[in-house]
Amino acid sequence: MKTILVVEDDKNQRLWYKQELEREGYNVVTAGDGTDCIKMVDDYLPDIIVMDIVMPKMDGLESMGKILSEHRKIPVIINTAYSCYKASFLSWPADAYLTKSSDLKELKNTIRGILGENGGVFNKVNY
Numbered sequence: 001m002k003t004i005l006v007v008e009d010d011k012n013q014r015l016w017y018k019q020e021l022e023r024e025g026y027n028v029v030t031a032g033d034g035t036d037c038i039k040m041v042d043d044y045l046p047d048i049i050v051m052d053i054v055m056p057k058m059d060g061l062e063s064m065g066k067i068l069s070e071h072r073k074i075p076v077i078i079n080t081a082y083s084c085y086k087a088s089f090l091s092w093p094a095d096a097y098l099t100k101s102s103d104l105k106e107l108k109n110t111i112r113g114i115l116g117e118n119g120g121v122f123n124k125v126n127y
Contacts, residue, residue, distance in 0.1 A: 002115055003027045005046035007037040007063070008079075009055040013100075017050065020104050021111075034063030041067050046074065048111060051094075053080040068093055075114045079107060 004026045008014040011032070018028045029044050031037040035057045041049070049067070053060040064076050075095040096110050111117075 001025065001027045002047040003029065003044055004111065005029050005031065005037065005040050005044065005049045007031045007034065007040075007049065007051045007055070007060065009033055009052060017104070017107075021108070024108060024111075026111075034058030034060055037063045038066055041071060041074070045071070048114060049074060049076045050079050050107065050111070051076055053078060064094065077107070077110055077114070 004021055006014060006017045006021070006028055008017060008030070009032050014030050014032065018030055021028045029040055029046065031040045033055045037049070037051070038058075040046075049064075051060040051064055060078065060080070064078075067074065068076065076093070077096045077098060078094045079098045079100055081100045095114055098107055098110060101107075
């Protein structure tokens with residue numbers, strides 16, 4: 001079973017992502033900010049990280065940089081309400097950049113695609 005680390009400061013969204021991804025058959029661990037995320041990576045070594053950007057304590061871009069400096073092979077999906085960060089070179093190391101939606105179909109397909117699972121669609125060229 002693949003482990004997904006969901007990093008989201010909004011408690012309700014974090015719970016919703018956890019429930020939806022567990023229904024897809026994943027083991028899901030969560031963090032509420034970038035600082036907790038770094039600790040969770042060391043504790044769980046997830047197969048993939050779904051990361052918000054705007055969070056307290058440490059934002060998603062800074063925490064992603066710290067994580068990838070030690071764990072370069074862990075794929076990261078930026079999942080944010082703000083499309084403006086996509087142009088920032090700090091977001092470029094992410095494997096995908098998604099704008100949050102009430103429909104999690106794109107997020108689920110991107111996760112499956114990055115993990116190489118059947119039915120997933122992912123093309124880094126389109127990122």
